[in-house]
Amino acid sequence: MRLVIPNPGLDQRIPSHQDLERMEKEQVSDRPKWDNKAQYILTCVGFCIGIGNVWRFPYLCQTHGGGAFLIPYLILLVLEGMPLLLMEFAIGQRLRKGSVGVWRAINPYLTGVGIASMLVSLIIGLYYNTLIAWIMWYLFNSFQDPLPWTQCPLNGNRTGFVDECQRSSTVDYFFYRVTLDTSTSIDNSSGIHWPMVVCLLAAWTFICICYIQGISTSGKAVYITAILPYIVLAIFLVRGLTLKGALSGIQYLFIPDVNELMNPTTWLDAGAQVFYAFSVAWGGLISFSSYNPIHNNCMQDAVMLTAITGLTSIYAATVTYSIIGFRATEKYDTCVSENIRTLLNSFNLPESSINTTNYDAAFNHLNSSHPDVILGLDLQTCDMQKFLSEGVEGTGLAFIVFTEAITKMPASPIWSVLFFIMLLCLGVSTLFGNIEGVVIPLKDLNVLPRSWPHEALTGATCVIAFIMCLLFAQTSGLYWVTLFDNFAGSVPLLTIGLFELIAVVYIYGIDRFNEDIKFMIGHKPSIFWQVSWRFISPLIILVILVFYLVTLAQKELTYLVWDPNSDVFPVQASVPYPPWISAVIFLLAGVPSLAMPVYALCRLVFVGCKQKRNPSKKSGQN
Amino acid sequence: MLERIFIFLFLPSVLAAQLCKPDAPEGFKVRLSIKTALQDEAYEWDGNERFLFQATLAFAMSRHTRQEFNVSNILVCDETPRVSFWFVVTSPDDPSQLINRGKVEAAVRMSRNRINSAFLLSDETLEFVGILPTLAAPVEPASPPWLIVFGVVMGLVGAGIVFLLVSTVLQKRRKKNQEGDEGDDDEEARVKTAENGCRSDGIYNTSFSEDEPNTQM
Numbered sequence: 001m002r003l004v005i006p007n008p009g010l011d012q013r014i015p016s017h018q019d020l021e022r023m024e025k026e027q028v029s030d031r032p033k034w035d036n037k038a039q040y041i042l043t044c045v046g047f048c049i050g051i052g053n054v055w056r057f058p059y060l061c062q063t064h065g066g067g068a069f070l071i072p073y074l075i076l077l078v079l080e081g082m083p084l085l086l087m088e089f090a091i092g093q094r095l096r097k098g099s100v101g102v103w104r105a106i107n108p109y110l111t112g113v114g115i116a117s118m119l120v121s122l123i124i125g126l127y128y129n130t131l132i133a134w135i136m137w138y139l140f141n142s143f144q145d146p147l148p149w150t151q152c153p154l155n156g157n158r159t160g161f162v163d164e165c166q167r168s169s170t171v172d173y174f175f176y177r178v179t180l181d182t183s184t185s186i187d188n189s190s191g192i193h194w195p196m197v198v199c200l201l202a203a204w205t206f207i208c209i210c211y212i213q214g215i216s217t218s219g220k221a222v223y224i225t226a227i228l229p230y231i232v233l234a235i236f237l238v239r240g241l242t243l244k245g246a247l248s249g250i251q252y253l254f255i256p257d258v259n260e261l262m263n264p265t266t267w268l269d270a271g272a273q274v275f276y277a278f279s280v281a282w283g284g285l286i287s288f289s290s291y292n293p294i295h296n297n298c299m300q301d302a303v304m305l306t307a308i309t310g311l312t313s314i315y316a317a318t319v320t321y322s323i324i325g326f327r328a329t330e331k332y333d334t335c336v337s338e339n340i341r342t343l344l345n346s347f348n349l350p351e352s353s354i355n356t357t358n359y360d361a362a363f364n365h366l367n368s369s370h371p372d373v374i375l376g377l378d379l380q381t382c383d384m385q386k387f388l389s390e391g392v393e394g395t396g397l398a399f400i401v402f403t404e405a406i407t408k409m410p411a412s413p414i415w416s417v418l419f420f421i422m423l424l425c426l427g428v429s430t431l432f433g434n435i436e437g438v439v440i441p442l443k444d445l446n447v448l449p450r451s452w453p454h455e456a457l458t459g460a461t462c463v464i465a466f467i468m469c470l471l472f473a474q475t476s477g478l479y480w481v482t483l484f485d486n487f488a489g490s491v492p493l494l495t496i497g498l499f500e501l502i503a504v505v506y507i508y509g510i511d512r513f514n515e516d517i518k519f520m521i522g523h524k525p526s527i528f529w530q531v532s533w534r535f536i537s538p539l540i541i542l543v544i545l546v547f548y549l550v551t552l553a554q555k556e557l558t559y560l561v562w563d564p565n566s567d568v569f570p571v572q573a574s575v576p577y578p579p580w581i582s583a584v585i586f587l588l589a590g591v592p593s594l595a596m597p598v599y600a601l602c603r604l605v606f607v608g609c610k611q612k613r614n615p616s617k618k619s620g621q622n
Numbered sequence: 623m624l625e626r627i628f629i630f631l632f633l634p635s636v637l638a639a640q641l642c643k644p645d646a647p648e649g650f651k652v653r654l655s656i657k658t659a660l661q662d663e664a665y666e667w668d669g670n671e672r673f674l675f676q677a678t679l680a681f682a683m684s685r686h687t688r689q690e691f692n693v694s695n696i697l698v699c700d701e702t703p704r705v706s707f708w709f710v711v712t713s714p715d716d717p718s719q720l721i722n723r724g725k726v727e728a729a730v731r732m733s734r735n736r737i738n739s740a741f742l743l744s745d746e747t748l749e750f751v752g753i754l755p756t757l758a759a760p761v762e763p764a765s766p767p768w769l770i771v772f773g774v775v776m777g778l779v780g781a782g783i784v785f786l787l788v789s790t791v792l793q794k795r796r797k798k799n800q801e802g803d804e805g806d807d808d809e810e811a812r813v814k815t816a817e818n819g820c821r822s823d824g825i826y827n828t829s830f831s832e833d834e835p836n837t838q839m
Contacts, residue, residue: 140768140775151760159754202776209783217786348702351657455787 004509006081013105013399014095017519024294031096032214034291036090039219041301043288045153046226046429047279048309051398054426057277058317059393060269062253065260070314072261072270077310080540081274083532084497086302086525087504088280094288094516098440099283102290106508112599113499114441117283119592120492121437124282126465128482129207130472131198131395132427135420136206137179140199142416149174150407168570171404176478176562179399184563186479187578196473200466202259208426208462211435214454215291217433230312230555232422233319234366239415242323249325252320252388271544276489277309281496284433287440297521320397327405328387335382339363342377395478398423464583479559487585491552492592495547499596501538510534557581641720642697642710650718650727651751653706660749666717667705671741672698678740679709683721686729689714727753 013025034040061069100114141148148430152165152173160166165173176182181193210221240246260266279285289298332373333356340354343366354362367374406415439461442448449458472480504513510533518524560572566572642649652675657664666669676696683691691714701707711721730737730753738748745755 137768140771143771144763144767146761153760154757160757198772202772202779205776205783206781209779209786212783212786213790344704345653345706348704350703351655351705437761453790455790 003506004511005507007107007507007509010106010508010512017516019401020094020096020294021521032216032291033293034215035219037296039215039222040288040292040296041304042222042226043215043219043429044285044301044305044433045051045282045308046222046426047288047433048305049229049312049426050275050277050279050430051314051423051427052273052276053309053313054320054423055394055397057273057313058253058320059397060273061317062321062389063256064263064266064269066252067254067256067569068258068260069270072267073274073313074310076267076271076274076540077306079532080271080537081278081280081309082302082306083529083537084275084280084501085278085285085305086299086529087501087533089289089298089302090513090520091292091504091508093287093292093296093520096290096294098287098290098444100441100444102286103503104444106503109600109603110499110503110507111597111603112596113471113496113503114283115445115599116279116492116496116595117360118438118441118445119595120496121282121284121434121487122465123371123484123488123588123592125431125434125438126469127472127481127488128427128431129203129465130200130469130477130481132424132473133196133203133433133469134179134395134399135423135427136202137195137199138403139417141425142413142420145413145414147403147407147412148178149403150412164564167564169404171400171407172570173543174403175395175399180478181475182478182562183475184565185561185575185578186476186581187561188485189474189476191475192470192473193441193474193477194476196477197470200469200473202495204462204466204469206456207428207431207435211432211439212455212458214458215288215436218436222429224433225425225432228425229422232418233316235418236323236415236422237315237319239409240319240326243409244327245326245329246322247325248329248384249321249323249388252325253317253321254386268544268547271357271540272490272494272548275493275497275541275544277313278305279430279433281493281500282433283437283441287436288433295520295522299517299521323402323405325389327401327408328384330405330408331387332382332384339379339382342379346373346377353373396479479561482559483581483584485586488588491545491548491589494541494548495593496596498538498541498545501533501541505533505538557585641712641718642699642708644700644708646708646710646720648723648726649708649710650707650723650730650753651706653704653751654741654743655747655751656705656741656743656755659743667701672701672707674740675709678737679711681835682729682733682737683711683726686732687725731756 001466038319061073093100096104097105099117100111103110103112148169152161152170154160155162162173164177168176173251180196183189208446209217211218239297313606336356336359340356340359343349343354343363344351347366347370363374403416404420406412406419408416424528435458439448439457442461443450443457448460452460471477474480510530514524514530558574559577561575563569563573563575627811644651647757654667656667673693674810676693676698680691680693683689683695691711695717696709697712698709699709713719713721723816726752728752734745738744740750795796
């Protein structure tokens, strides 16, 4: 019982197996090729391993039950991620085209899937490169001792520090005020912050030069951008484990809480993370696979890439939490020392009478004898758990928690430079896949003229993208980046992934697909792949998508703002979005998701009109 | 006669006790954190250290007011094990008159460095409660270093782009010249084969298989 939607004319649109053999033997294709297999694997690894592995996965792991989170993560990695990965690899290698070309070849009504991939890649690329611009800013600023985020500027009459810096912290001030000059809300923007424009220019020119000749330049750049992060993570692992308090961080991360497995959000978050981690549905993987030789073993590649992604996530999480543990221990020690100092000063006790070991005993003794004095002192409660759990996700992790931890290490500028070079490499290698997923479809759709050389295509794309990125250089840029991060990458990717699976399994035909794989690697995919392609993966994606839409519709749209005048400062205040934000969210999430049905509908109408005008002409066209 | 001698002997200390007390209006509390600052090399606070304190304060007052202050003009009282105490400054002309609090503060501010270094301490470890230290300005390099690094990076990237573009253009020109020569050779070969009467099968032309055979919207 094979459910296949009739798809006439498929054989005319795609090269047959004999054509492929002949093209392979004679090597006459002018399509770019990988210099060697290592370049291809490194490019895919770089694409899949991104900044999210450092600042999203560890947070998810820790909040959803620590070591227990690895169970749903690894299960979904194998059931959801790996089949999608193999599907994209195989279809790209077989049809030898970019994302738009592949879907157009399967069925011209499906071109919308490729267009949706391109739009999503473009939108994600815009805000991702802004993150890279921020990382570059921090990198440029790391070449000085002392680091600029260790000091507050003095106020007017030099008796104290600037109020905003005094109430929050030096790292907060440097990020929100010096780097971004954050305004108080998303619709309140006081112009463009020029250091950000400069950094955006640097980021886009850097990407431009790396990708300027397509994979012949980016293929060489990935030797550095894909390997360097692993080396830096190793250095940080050694450094981190020798710091005081690192083990408490790692314990906090991995201590399993098996009850979390009963919570559906754990599984949902694991599924979503696997989906985004693999960068499927961006279109870049299909493009990269199309440059492979026809008999490349894509099944092995898919399994290898899955294993590498899983292991790297755990590796990065360990490093991250060792540093977080160190910082939390430092803050805890400082807090306790402050309390000890206050007690010593108020009761005029000799200096070494209270230390960290006998603090509790001494405190209780003093509390029982002078409770009113103790009350008036306003001692802080030093809670290790609170320090371990604060600000450990997203930009907060990299630019606030980590930068603060680095300032406490000896020889801080070196660690800062290493850390930001690592983040830069992680981000840039993901952007290669991103920009591939934008430029190649633009070429296929004839938006950019085909006669232009690849350099001109890349240059034009980068210039236009830079101009669009100026939106993020405004003083409200931080809120726009968060908006894009939350909405541009979630629903559209899930929708596109679902459509891709349905297209390959039911429109291209799973039998034909199995035959193709047998032709390419020598044996048919096993029963595991069959079952997951047909039922398990689409079902998982559908469930995640439905839950996502339901929670999105139910919750009120709020966001966090940095407002020095708010009551809860220095904690960010939660503020509702302005009403026009729904239009923006629809543009970001709705347009790519609806691109496929809308395109199919338009084409139907167009072809129908054409046929009505020329009823005598036989519709040999599809 | 004896009573007068007694009064003269005890008057200064009685006066001192009245002038210097905790929360005295013209007095300051001083707090030293010797162990925190010096750890193993910490010294014990004893009479000699107190004498040094009085001497440095007298030095500071003399320096600021241009009057001659003596060690006996600095009265220290209420010493605690914390190593904190109160002190007041009496006028050199009249030992029962206290020097104004503002003047003392100005004198301490002016000579803070010297007082700190006499005790091998710093602004944080030798506290005058109520006198805020002037903060050191944040270190600011002459030209922002990030612009320098940015300039270097952009220079390299720009040079790289120019190099790649120029090399591509040169390569294409070289290929064109080569193809021009090869084209002539090919034509001769083909003419020859046509003359010889035998034909090769021809090369599979893939330029058509790359194009889209179907109509596009």
